[in-house]
Amino acid sequence: MLSLAIYFLCSLIAFGVYGSPPDPKNCGGFVCVLNDPPNQCGQFCLAALRPLIDHIAMQKEWNTNDAFKLNKTQVKLENIEKQQETLNNLVSQDIEARLQKMENQLQELLTKVTTAPLPLKAVVLPGFxxxxxxxxxxxxxxxxxxxxxxxxxxxxxxxxxxxxxxxxxxxxxxxxxxxxxxxxxxxxxxxxxxxxxxxxxxxxxxxxxxxxxxxxxxxxxxxxxxxxxxxxxxxxxxxxxxxxxxxxxx
Structure with a gap:
C-alpha cells in the first residue's frame, strides 16, 4: 500500500515537474528527456519524498512504541493493583486474627475473674x-x-x-x-x-x-x-x- 502511494506521488511529481511526456525528438527547451524513466523517476521520487517517508515511518514507530509503552504501563498498573489487593487481604486477615486472639484472651480473663473465688486476706485487729x-x-x-x-x-x-x-x-x-x-x-x-x-x-x-x-x-x-x-x-x-x-x- 505504501509502495503504491509512493508510485502515485512520483507520477504526480514527474508530471508536475516535467509536464507532458517528453518528445523524444525534442531535446532542447525546458523539458528534460528521460532516457530511463522508471529508474530516474524512482530515484527522484525517493529523494524528494525521503522526509515524508521518514516521517511516516517514524510516526508509525512512535505509535507502535507508544502502544507498547502504554500496554506495558497498563500491565504494571494491573500488577501493582493485584499486589496491593493481596497486601490488603493479608493485612485485613492479620488484623482480624489479632483481634480475635485478643477477644479470646479477654473472654478467658473475664471467665477466670467471674468464676474464680477471690482470695480473702484475714484482717487481724490489734489485740485479737x-x-x-x-x-x-x-x-x-x-x-x-x-x-x-x-x-x-x-x-x-x-x-x-x-x-x-x-x-x-x-x-x-x-x-x-x-x-x-x-x-x-x-x-x-x-x-x-x-x-x-x-x-x-x-x-x-x-x-x-x-x-x-x-x-x-x-x-x-x-x-x-x-x-x-x-x-x-x-x-x-x-x-x-x-x-x-x-x-x-x-
Whole structure:
C-alpha cells in the first residue's frame, strides 16, 4: 500500500515537474528527456519524498512504541493493583486474627475473674488472736458493765462475742481464766426469754446454760456472761471482764 502511494506521488511529481511526456525528438527547451524513466523517476521520487517517508515511518514507530509503552504501563498498573489487593487481604486477615486472639484472651480473663473465688486476706485487729476458727480479744485487765463492754468491742473493730458451738466454747475455755466471769454479746433486753445477738437482733445459734439458768433471780438480769464454762443471766450493770470477737454480723 505504501509502495503504491509512493508510485502515485512520483507520477504526480514527474508530471508536475516535467509536464507532458517528453518528445523524444525534442531535446532542447525546458523539458528534460528521460532516457530511463522508471529508474530516474524512482530515484527522484525517493529523494524528494525521503522526509515524508521518514516521517511516516517514524510516526508509525512512535505509535507502535507508544502502544507498547502504554500496554506495558497498563500491565504494571494491573500488577501493582493485584499486589496491593493481596497486601490488603493479608493485612485485613492479620488484623482480624489479632483481634480475635485478643477477644479470646479477654473472654478467658473475664471467665477466670467471674468464676474464680477471690482470695480473702484475714484482717487481724490489734489485740485479737485466733482461737479455734475465729479471732477473739479477751479483756483481762479492766472490768466494765455490759453496755460499756459492748461499746469498747465496737471501738476495737469487733463486738461482744457470740459463741457458735460447743467446739468454739471449748477453744475459748482453754484461753480464759477458769473462775473469772466474762460478758458475752447475748441478751433478752427486748423480749424476756428470747436471747439474741445485740449486733444483729437475731437469735443466737448456741446456748449452754448452767443448770438452773437463766433464773431471773433479780430484776434486770437480761445480759449473759460466761463463768466456769457455762452461761448465766445477770444484771447488765454489773462490771465483768469481757470477750470480743472480730465483727462478722452474728
Amino acid at each position: 488472736e485466733k482461737i479455734g476458727k475465729r479471732y477473739f480479744y479477751v479483756e483481762r485487765t479492766h472490768q466494765m458493765n455490759w453496755f460499756a463492754a459492748q461499746k469498747t468491742c465496737i471501738q476495737m473493730g469487733g463486738q461482744l462475742a457470740v459463741i457458735q458451738d460447743e467446739q468454739e466454747l471449748e477453744a475459748l475455755r482453754s484461753r480464759i481464766t477458769h473462775d473469772t466471769k466474762y460478758w458475752l454479746g447475748i441478751n433478752d433486753l427486748v423480749n424476756e426469754g428470747e436471747y439474741v445477738s445485740w449486733t444483729t437482733g437475731k437469735r443466737v445459734p448456741f446456748l449452754k446454760w448452767r443448770p438452773g439458768e437463766p433464773n431471773h433471780a433479780r430484776k434486770g438480769e437480761n445480759c449473759v456472761n460466761l463463768f466456769i464454762g457455762a452461761m448465766y443471766d445477770n444484771g447488765c450493770d454489773i462490771r465483768y471482764y469481757f470477750i470480743c470477737q472480730a465483727a462478722e454480723g452474728n
